[in-house]
Amino acid sequence: MSMGPAFRIDDPAKAPMTDVTQPTGAARPRRKPRRPAEPAKRVQFDRPLLPWLFLLPQLAVIFVFFYWPSAQAITSSFYLEDPFGFGASFVGLDNYRDALGSAEYRRIAGFTTLFTALVTALSLGLGLLFAVKADKVIRGRSTYRTALISVYAVAPPVAGLMGMMLFDQHIGPFVTLAAQFGWNMQVGINYWDTAFAMILVSVWKQVPYNFIFFLSGLQGIPASVREAAVIDCKNGFTRFRTAILPLLAPTAFFLLIINITYALFDTFAVIDVMVKDKPANNPITLVYKVYNDGFRGNDIGGSAAQSVILMVVVLGLTLVQFRWLERRVHYG
Amino acid sequence: MASIDISNVSKTYPGASAPSVSDINLSIRDGEFIVLVGPSGCGKSTLLRMVAGLEDITGGEVRIGDRLVNGVDPADRDIAMVFQNYALYPHMTVRENMAYGLKNRRTPPTEIATRVAEAARMLELGPYLDRKPRALSGGQRQRVAMGRAVVRQPAAFLFDEPLSNLDAKLRVSMRGEIRRLQKRLGTTSLYVTHDQLEAMTLADRLVVLNAGRIEQVGAPLDIYHTPASTFVASFIGSPAMNLLDAEIRGTRLHIGGADLPLGVNTAAQGQVTAGVRAEDLYLAADGLPFRVDFIEELGAQRLVHGHVEGQPLTLAVAPDVALSDAVHLAIRAGALHLFDTASGKRLPASGTGARPARATEEMAGATARPLL
Amino acid sequence: MNRVRPFDHFVLILGTLFMVLPVAVAVMTSTHTAVEIHSHGLFLTPGGHGAETYATVLTRQGGFTGQVTGTRMMMNSLILGIGFAVGKIVLSMAAAYALVYFRFRFASFLFWIIFTTLLLPLEVRIMPSYQVMSDLGLLNSYTGLIVPLLASATGTFYFRQFFKSVPDELLEAARIDGAGPFKFLIDVLIPLSRTMMAAIFIIMFVYGWNQYLWPMLMTTEERFFTLMRGIKQILQVWVGSQIPDYNEAFALAILALAPPVLVVVVFQRWFIKGLTESDK
Numbered sequence: 016m017s018m019g020p021a022f023r024i025d026d027p028a029k030a031p032m033t034d035v036t037q038p039t040g041a042a043r044p045r046r047k048p049r050r051p052a053e054p055a056k057r058v059q060f061d062r063p064l065l066p067w068l069f070l071l072p073q074l075a076v077i078f079v080f081f082y083w084p085s086a087q088a089i090t091s092s093f094y095l096e097d098p099f100g101f102g103a104s105f106v107g108l109d110n111y112r113d114a115l116g117s118a119e120y121r122r123i124a125g126f127t128t129l130f131t132a133l134v135t136a137l138s139l140g141l142g143l144l145f146a147v148k149a150d151k152v153i154r155g156r157s158t159y160r161t162a163l164i165s166v167y168a169v170a171p172p173v174a175g176l177m178g179m180m181l182f183d184q185h186i187g188p189f190v191t192l193a194a195q196f197g198w199n200m201q202v203g204i205n206y207w208d209t210a211f212a213m214i215l216v217s218v219w220k221q222v223p224y225n226f227i228f229f230l231s232g233l234q235g236i237p238a239s240v241r242e243a244a245v246i247d248c249k250n251g252f253t254r255f256r257t258a259i260l261p262l263l264a265p266t267a268f269f270l271l272i273i274n275i276t277y278a279l280f281d282t283f284a285v286i287d288v289m290v291k292d293k294p295a296n297n298p299i300t301l302v303y304k305v306y307n308d309g310f311r312g313n314d315i316g317g318s319a320a321q322s323v324i325l326m327v328v329v330l331g332l333t334l335v336q337f338r339w340l341e342r343r344v345h346y347g
Numbered sequence: 348m349a350s351i352d353i354s355n356v357s358k359t360y361p362g363a364s365a366p367s368v369s370d371i372n373l374s375i376r377d378g379e380f381i382v383l384v385g386p387s388g389c390g391k392s393t394l395l396r397m398v399a400g401l402e403d404i405t406g407g408e409v410r411i412g413d414r415l416v417n418g419v420d421p422a423d424r425d426i427a428m429v430f431q432n433y434a435l436y437p438h439m440t441v442r443e444n445m446a447y448g449l450k451n452r453r454t455p456p457t458e459i460a461t462r463v464a465e466a467a468r469m470l471e472l473g474p475y476l477d478r479k480p481r482a483l484s485g486g487q488r489q490r491v492a493m494g495r496a497v498v499r500q501p502a503a504f505l506f507d508e509p510l511s512n513l514d515a516k517l518r519v520s521m522r523g524e525i526r527r528l529q530k531r532l533g534t535t536s537l538y539v540t541h542d543q544l545e546a547m548t549l550a551d552r553l554v555v556l557n558a559g560r561i562e563q564v565g566a567p568l569d570i571y572h573t574p575a576s577t578f579v580a581s582f583i584g585s586p587a588m589n590l591l592d593a594e595i596r597g598t599r600l601h602i603g604g605a606d607l608p609l610g611v612n613t614a615a616q617g618q619v620t621a622g623v624r625a626e627d628l629y630l631a632a633d634g635l636p637f638r639v640d641f642i643e644e645l646g647a648q649r650l651v652h653g654h655v656e657g658q659p660l661t662l663a664v665a666p667d668v669a670l671s672d673a674v675h676l677a678i679r680a681g682a683l684h685l686f687d688t689a690s691g692k693r694l695p696a697s698g699t700g701a702r703p704a705r706a707t708e709e710m711a712g713a714t715a716r717p718l719l
Numbered sequence: 720m721n722r723v724r725p726f727d728h729f730v731l732i733l734g735t736l737f738m739v740l741p742v743a744v745a746v747m748t749s750t751h752t753a754v755e756i757h758s759h760g761l762f763l764t765p766g767g768h769g770a771e772t773y774a775t776v777l778t779r780q781g782g783f784t785g786q787v788t789g790t791r792m793m794m795n796s797l798i799l800g801i802g803f804a805v806g807k808i809v810l811s812m813a814a815a816y817a818l819v820y821f822r823f824r825f826a827s828f829l830f831w832i833i834f835t836t837l838l839l840p841l842e843v844r845i846m847p848s849y850q851v852m853s854d855l856g857l858l859n860s861y862t863g864l865i866v867p868l869l870a871s872a873t874g875t876f877y878f879r880q881f882f883k884s885v886p887d888e889l890l891e892a893a894r895i896d897g898a899g900p901f902k903f904l905i906d907v908l909i910p911l912s913r914t915m916m917a918a919i920f921i922i923m924f925v926y927g928w929n930q931y932l933w934p935m936l937m938t939t940e941e942r943f944f945t946l947m948r949g950i951k952q953i954l955q956v957w958v959g960s961q962i963p964d965y966n967e968a969f970a971l972a973i974l975a976l977a978p979p980v981l982v983v984v985v986f987q988r989w990f991i992k993g994l995t996e997s998d999k
Contacts, residue, residue: 055879057887058401059822060900069817070829073810073875079855080848080870081836087847145734148727155728161984162735164991166742168979170929172950176972177741179954180748186760186965188744222738231995280842284931284947291954302842309846310936318846325843333838401891422897434888438910447906448896495892 088326092319103316110320120304127300130214131278137218139267139274142225147255149226150233160230167223171281175288178216203291210298213289217282225270232266233259272336276329301325349412349425349502349535351375351398356407358393368393368559371407378533380526384546385556386582391539392507394556398537399505400424411502422451427496431508433488435480442476445495466494469528486517493528504529506538510545522548543583547571555579577691580622580684586650586661588684593621600683603656605635610680611696619694622684625650625663631677637662639672742976749773749969756965768966776970787941789949793974796928796945802865803927804920811874812912816904819882820890836871841933849936859940868933874919877993881915882908918993921986925979946975
């Protein structure tokens with residue numbers, strides 16, 4: 016699902032919502048780095064216990080189902096669990112060494128990188144292309160928009176199932192089509208054929224999300240800026256590249272991070288459905304391996320170590336985004 | 348109905364090095380209309396919000412009536428407030444907006460209905476009572492916000508720049524309406540604005556604030572004619588009072604190379620800041636050499652912008668006065684204001700033969716009136 | 720100006736086909752029999768066996784225990800979708816209210832405690848999460864299905880952003896009007912947030928309905944299976960059969976995608992507004 020892991024932080028460019036009678040004359044206070052948080056409102060309630068009462072349910076759920084498991088993941092990554100359940104022994108960084116040292120892990124990491132890069136690039140590119148065109152046409156605009164958005168709500172496993180059908184050995188039209196070009200496509204059997212199908216399905220699932228954001232980004236560009244660009248630049252493509260695209264950059268960057276996390280994590284269901292529990296010869300991503308080693312292979316420590324490695328990757332991405340956003344505050 | 352007493356009130360925000368409002372003393376009589384005016388950031392809104400109870404008071408006391416209200420919740424201070432952006436509840440109808448505060452006070456429903464009807468009649472809101480705020484124009488929303496204050500029958504009205512969101516024409520008519528309403532109800536009012544024109548026209552007494560301190564308190568015309576400092580002189584009145592670097596030598600005033608009679612008696616000698624309103628200057632055979640840069644035609648008068656001895660100066664003349672590029676100006680007798688150059692404070696013109704400033708106004712009746 | 724050329728429509732039509740055709744094919748094919756599909760391939764025209772296929776999928780007692788029907792799975796998906804959406808709105812609205820409208824110690828610390836959860840998706844802590852659920856005895860329960868998914872701050876974030884955009888003066892006016900924290904919440908803030916709540920409900924419903932990995936781990940008993948779990952099931956049965964039940968697989972896929980797709984299409988405006996105005 017495309018909104019699972021979120022990296023949303025205060026977007027300084029976000030305009031306040033407008034369904035209250037009057038916007039507050041002044042803009043929202045800018046988020047300045049390294050400054051004690053200012054109160055969200057000029058006037059706040061002063062009750063010692065009430066806020067805790069309101070926060071309690073959220074905090075309880077977070078502690079039990081976020082912090083506790085996260086802490087356990089980190090702890091057990093330093094232990095080797097006895098396969099028969101007789102305790103665990105501390106092994107230091109062995110699990111990490113094993114994971115990073117194994118050729119299989121590195122091969123899967125390589126595939127994950129490729130998969131992520133392709134899915135991100137293609138779904139961003141198609142989303143942008145469709146958004147630009149949909150923003151331009153007037154006739155049939157809402158039909159196109161509805162059609163392009165509708166797939167947003169299709170669950171990844173359902174997308175995977177439909178992909179399986181379309182690439183089915185007997186009935187799949189894609190297989191028939193590929194055969195016309197002499198390509199003997201064997202999804203589920205041939206490694207790269209399966210990878211191709213997985214990427215296509217994952218892209219298909221993610222295009223609507225990018226489309227929605229690009230379209231709303233484009234529609235947020237003031238008409239006056241477009242008109243100024245028309246006066247300043249004759250060539251339509253150059254105009255788009257030099258005047259419109261830079262204004263979409265914040266949206267694009269936000270989407271880049273979201274798409275990377277989508278490709279890393281949310282495609283789990285697509286992969287699980289498409290490899291049909293037989294990951295042996297099929298391409299899988301790192302998240303799938305975490306799951307597979309943990310639940311199938313009973314390698315708790317190794318799975319935990321892999322989890323932690325993924326956490327670090329995600330945190331790294333987040334930090335990049337934070338830094339970038341802070342920088343944007345200055346020239347934005 | 349109540350008086351409001353503000354004594355030694357200060358406000359320092361947590362973490363701020365300097366107070367935003369310092370040591371304010373102000374006694375507001377029952378039924379008086381007080382306007383707090385000053386540039387943005389001068390602390391006028393903070394002061395108002397401390398009276399409302401929306402900001403903590405970090406020093407001093409605020410009394411409404413005879414009651415110390417420092418620790419009292421805004422709802423219990425018996426005040427009503429009108430906000431710049433109206434702050435109407437968007438999901439409630441006009442009627443519900445006005446009734447909400449009364450309902451929370453457990454006013455009997457019949458009483459609420461009577462008061463809402465009365466306020467609606469007074470503010471001509473009758474036809475709109477069942478509409479939502481978004482279906483109203485800016486002026487109508489403003490009236491609803493006032494209605495919400497009126498139905499409460501509070502001891503005091505607090506206005507926080509209530510007209511700033513309206514266009515110029517509507518502002519003038521709403522100004523009149525606020526004044527009329529206040530006169531009729533006789534409710535003590537504290538009104539914040541950065542618009543000196545609004546301040547002049549509304550106030551019984553004007554409080555000019557600068558950098559968290561009171562510069563001057565007084566009736567609008569007194570402030571206009573005897574500004575206590577260069578800050579007040581340049582803030583109140585439009586066009587702003589001309590302020591020139593000058594030097595007093597004996598009974599002569601030297602501005603650059605020009606030398607003219609002082610016209611007032613003062614003990615001051617040496618460097619001063621000389622202030623003169625645009626309408627207190629007139630064309631003369633000799634006097635201040637004035638170079639015209641450009642002219643603004645305002646219909647009833649013309650404002651002539653130019654320089655005297657390298658210092659900018661504005662002059663107001665009747666529209667039919669002929670002008671050349673270089674003319675000479677004289678200052679009306681007694682119309683000269685003198686300020687200390689360093690502190691900006693008004694210098695006493697003691698033992699002067701000049702009339703009080705207000706008289707100047709009457710005698711100069713033929714000339715253009717100041718554009719407030 | 721920006722003239723619209725036929726090429727623009729061409730690209731959009733291709734895009735529309737790319738997005739919609741697979742779904743259309745699935746719908747059409749699901750109305751044919753498995754044998755027809757096996758011999759002919761996929762269909763773009765309706766067949767005559769839709770009613771019986773869907774009836775079978777919805778009512779046949781499948782699985783090893785015979786405890787689960789399509790209807791049952793659909794109900795479980797609905798419980799998960801709605802339960803998750805409602806839980807998310809209640810929890811996150813309360814938390815955001817506390818964070819925005821109250822002055823109290825540790826407020827910014829708690830802000831970070833809550834918002835750190837945005838950084839790590841459930842997938843990277845799936846093993847220990849499962850362990851925790853098992854320790855708490857919550858496997859195979861609706862609580863276990865829904866509550867752990869609530870452990871992220873997305874909703875809190877949306878509401879916090881929205882509350883911050885509500886003019887400060889509304890609270891000030893309400894306080895002068897004598898409203899306390901509960902009165903303000905109920906009389907002013909909740910009515911004001913209605914559009915926002917609807918948008919979040921849609922987003923969260925889709926998110927909950929579409930959950931795959933967590934329900935798969937949490938529910939070993941078939942009576943708790945959701946439609947997503949059913950899809951996994953039907954594929955497992957599929958492996959090794961002569962003529963797989965293509966029609967039923969497609970029918971199940973349609974049942975699984977129709978409710979969220981319809982919700983999104985019908986409430987498009989709210990949904991887009993909710994997503995793009997608060998998601999960044």
